[in-house]
Amino acid sequence: MNSNLKFFLTLLGVSAAAQGLALVLPPYFSELFTLACINAILAVSLNLVNGLSGQFSLGHAGFMAVGAYVSASVNVFLLFSLHGNPLGDQIALVLSLLAAALMSAGAGYLVGLPSLRLKGDYLAIVTLGFGEIIRVIILNIQAVGGARGFIGIPTTTTPFLVVFVLTLCVLLTHRFIMSSHGRALLAVRENEIAAEAMGVNTTYYKVQAFVVSAAAAGVAGGLFAHYLSYINPSSFDFMKSVEIVIMVVLGGMGSVSGSIVAAFVLTFLPEALRPLQDITHVDLRMVIYSLALILMMLLRPKGMFGRRELWEMLKLRRAQKG
Amino acid sequence: MEGFLQLLLNGTALGSIYALIALGYTMVYGILRLINFAHGDIVMVGAYAGLFTALALHASDHPTAGGFLVVMAAAMAASALLGYLIERLAYRPLRNVSRLNLLITAVGVSLFLENLGQVVFGATPRVFPDIMPNVALFQSGELSITNQQVTVFGTSIFLMVVLEWIVQKTKLGRAMRAVSHSHETASLVGIPTDTIISFTFVLGSALAAAAGILVGISYPRVDPLMGVMIGIKAFVAAVLGGIGSIRGAVVGGFLMGISESMVVGYGSSTYRDALAFAILILILIFKPAGLFGKYQPEKV
Numbered sequence: 166m167n168s169n170l171k172f173f174l175t176l177l178g179v180s181a182a183a184q185g186l187a188l189v190l191p192p193y194f195s196e197l198f199t200l201a202c203i204n205a206i207l208a209v210s211l212n213l214v215n216g217l218s219g220q221f222s223l224g225h226a227g228f229m230a231v232g233a234y235v236s237a238s239v240n241v242f243l244l245f246s247l248h249g250n251p252l253g254d255q256i257a258l259v260l261s262l263l264a265a266a267l268m269s270a271g272a273g274y275l276v277g278l279p280s281l282r283l284k285g286d287y288l289a290i291v292t293l294g295f296g297e298i299i300r301v302i303i304l305n306i307q308a309v310g311g312a313r314g315f316i317g318i319p320t321t322t323t324p325f326l327v328v329f330v331l332t333l334c335v336l337l338t339h340r341f342i343m344s345s346h347g348r349a350l351l352a353v354r355e356n357e358i359a360a361e362a363m364g365v366n367t368t369y370y371k372v373q374a375f376v377v378s379a380a381a382a383g384v385a386g387g388l389f390a391h392y393l394s395y396i397n398p399s400s401f402d403f404m405k406s407v408e409i410v411i412m413v414v415l416g417g418m419g420s421v422s423g424s425i426v427a428a429f430v431l432t433f434l435p436e437a438l439r440p441l442q443d444i445t446h447v448d449l450r451m452v453i454y455s456l457a458l459i460l461m462m463l464l465r466p467k468g469m470f471g472r473r474e475l476w477e478m479l480k481l482r483r484a485q486k487g
Numbered sequence: 488m489e490g491f492l493q494l495l496l497n498g499t500a501l502g503s504i505y506a507l508i509a510l511g512y513t514m515v516y517g518i519l520r521l522i523n524f525a526h527g528d529i530v531m532v533g534a535y536a537g538l539f540t541a542l543a544l545h546a547s548d549h550p551t552a553g554g555f556l557v558v559m560a561a562a563m564a565a566s567a568l569l570g571y572l573i574e575r576l577a578y579r580p581l582r583n584v585s586r587l588n589l590l591i592t593a594v595g596v597s598l599f600l601e602n603l604g605q606v607v608f609g610a611t612p613r614v615f616p617d618i619m620p621n622v623a624l625f626q627s628g629e630l631s632i633t634n635q636q637v638t639v640f641g642t643s644i645f646l647m648v649v650l651e652w653i654v655q656k657t658k659l660g661r662a663m664r665a666v667s668h669s670h671e672t673a674s675l676v677g678i679p680t681d682t683i684i685s686f687t688f689v690l691g692s693a694l695a696a697a698a699g700i701l702v703g704i705s706y707p708r709v710d711p712l713m714g715v716m717i718g719i720k721a722f723v724a725a726v727l728g729g730i731g732s733i734r735g736a737v738v739g740g741f742l743m744g745i746s747e748s749m750v751v752g753y754g755s756s757t758y759r760d761a762l763a764f765a766i767l768i769l770i771l772i773f774k775p776a777g778l779f780g781k782y783q784p785e786k787v
Contacts, residue, residue, distance in 0.1 A: 219587075221587055279772050282772075285586055286521070287771060289590060290722065291768055291771055295768070297760070298765070301760065410591070448605075448606070451605075452602045455596075455599035458594070459577055459599060462581065462591055466584060466585075
């Protein structure tokens with residue numbers, strides 16, 4: 166089969182299956198599932214920077230915030246004439262998500278170009294700083310509600326669209342790694358100086374990865390805004406960035422499927438731990454998270470899957486059996 | 488003019504607190520090349536240790552200099568122990584792995600302390616006992632100098648002088664400088680590098696606890712997340728001065744405190760937290776080595 170056709174059929178099939186699943190599941194699980202998928206988009210996109218290009222960004226929530234606010238503003242202030250019927254709502258949502266992707270990519274370019282000259286801990290701190298600056302700026306824009314938050318965003322996000330974006334991210338990441346761009350990026354991760362000596366324009370590839378990652382985070386932010394109908398600058402603070410980093414680290418830096426699994430685990434785990442709270446009467450979930458992060462680094466620093474993918478591991482097992 | 492002098496004075500007092508914390512960042516960075524994200528939270532633990540000591544001793548009933556010193560000593564001891572434990576349990580096992588893993592562990596330790604703090608101490612802010620009532624020592628129009636400001640400034644300067652003496656004049660200090668220069672060479676000449684690294688954490692954490700008490704006295708309020716912002720600002724101060732340089736941390740701390748005080752006085756206080764990041768980004772882009780740091784080219 167033609168590989169592009171296969172690509173789109175996979176995309177549509179998985180998304181339709183997810184929509185069906187969300188209709189069958191009880192509303193509580195359906196909601197968790199959608200939020201988990203949004204988190205998975207964030208984790209997969211951050212994985213491009215933190216896992217595949219070997220940089221360390223701590224400001225992913227900032228790009229998510231840009232996407233959330235841009236898409237909400239575009240949809241509420243510009244595209245209100247499309248609202249009213251299901252088709253118009255979906256078109257308005259898709260258009261505002263595209264605007265969000267563009268603006269977040271722009272923000273990613275502005276942030277990435279100066280800061281990707283730095284490495285390791287400095288890069289982490291600078292991206293943290295940019296993330297916080299984005300949040301403070303939004304906090305001071307009264308047109309989008311400032312500290313009160315943005316209310317009245319149409320709730321038009323569907324599980325179909327969320328899974329569609331997630332699958333698109335995964336497939337594109339997979340193809341990206343296989344392309345010459347992706348190979349260059351992996352070379353930068355393995356040894357930046359060696360890559361540069363071989364003629365790889367390291368800054369170009371790092372900024373490229375950063376911009377793509379920011380755009381995807383923006384789309385995730387847009388989906389998030391149109392799912393909850395209310396957003397507040399405090400939902401995109403440093404803790405949100407850390408949460409996404411934890412997903413990438415636990416899943417294994419460089420493993421796309423690892424990021425998805427970790428995003429699902431970390432979205433469902435707090436809910437599963439709710440009974441614990443009834444026993445202890447205090448919220449121990451974040452304590453357990455942080456402890457898990459430290460223990461993971463001490464005992465299994467490469468994360469659950471390391472750099473391998475779920476499908477590679479399955480294939481390997483099948484080959485060993487046969 | 489008096490308004491400006493007052494802001495300068497407030498900024499200097501705040502800056503001396505930043506400088507104390509920045510010293511901890513800079514020492515740890517100098518010796519391990521690690522940004523100790525948990526350092527701000529050690530400040531928080533120090534402040535709480537001081538709070539509980541003061542409550543246990545009823546130090547606020549009869550505020551005396553002795554009471555202040557006891558509270559200070561207890562907090563410094565508690566934080567020093569915590570700093571030692573963090574290094575021993577979380578950082579030492581990762582001595583030979585990639586620095587990215589060390590960084591993530593540091594973020595994890597920081598989150599752990601913040602969230603454990605919220606569970607143990609409660610999430611609501613607590614009032615710091617009034618172990619040193621605020622008295623104006625000098626008053627002229629709008630300008631006033633209080634005993635708290637003098638204490639904050641005096642304590643910080645005293646501790647910095649002690650640190651300078653330890654680092655420059657004692658055998659331990661010489662060992663610290665040697666280890667920060669090269670772990671391998673230092674261990675070849677018989678310096679127990681692990682012990683020296685532990686000692687560095689103990690020293691930095693004790694200074695952080697002192698800063699925590701000073702924060703508690705001047706803004707009588709402590710909460711489990713107080714270390715986040717103050718830690719980031721002190722880190723920026725350390726980078727501003729040139730991370731790894733002790734003199735730089737002190738200068739950076741004062742610059743940071745004064746500029747923050749000016750922004751609050753003449754600008755808008757909503758941007759006060761963004762200021763630190765703006766300064767940080769500008770330095771890293773234009774002068775990454777900071778004011779007193781040495782530029783180290785990367786070697787293959």
